[in-house]
Amino acid sequence: MSHTPVSPLRRANAKRMRKAMTDAELKLWNELRAHRLMGLSFRRQMPIAGYIVDFACPTYRLIVEVDGSQHGLAQNISSDDARTQRLQSDGWTVLRFWNDDILRDIDNVCSHIIRTIGEDLP
Template sequence: MPDGISCTRAKVFRRVMTPPEARLWTRLRGKRLNGVKFRRQHPVGPYILDFYCAWVKLAIEVDGASHDAPERIAHDRRRTAWLATQGIRVIRLRASDVRDEIEGGMDFIQRSVRERVPPGYHGVAPS
């Protein structure tokens, strides 16, 4: 369950998305990816996920150059491990790839969603 601080921060983050996040959001919003619903800047526990699909418990993080710093890498690993304990898979896209190679990123996201669809499920993603 997110805390009040995470919810407040998430609202601010929704208004101030980075250009790569905004670009990806135009491709995910309104169930544009095969009818699958994503939320943006979604709080989960103490963390805020860039994009999240609750149906398949998939988080998408758009990482800029700051994520290359050793302390940030360690933080991202701890965060990913904690989210895994909640059943959430995290996939990471480089901001430069979202900017320059959006189609490859979208293919990766589609494959990741398909891998997490419940066994035996055939049909349209639930709302």
């Protein structure tokens, strides 16, 4: 696995985003932080492959992205697909959840994350 540098501008943006999470990101982070979800270690706004991902569990190479309505626009779908393919080519599994799914059914979102990691358990 090669390391792709992250520009200082992207790093600063990640830091800013950690301080200004959306309601859905905050709700999910409250489930993931401090090993609350099955003892798993997640990081937020983590630089990977030149991107800043919403949440990552490095131990299981899992990325969780939280998508708002702007991700439904044609140009963003294409960009998200390219991003996902790049991350997958580096060995990461990428899960995407809509804001509404997190806000309305956090238990199912967490169950899906656990099931996905369970597939990779030794």
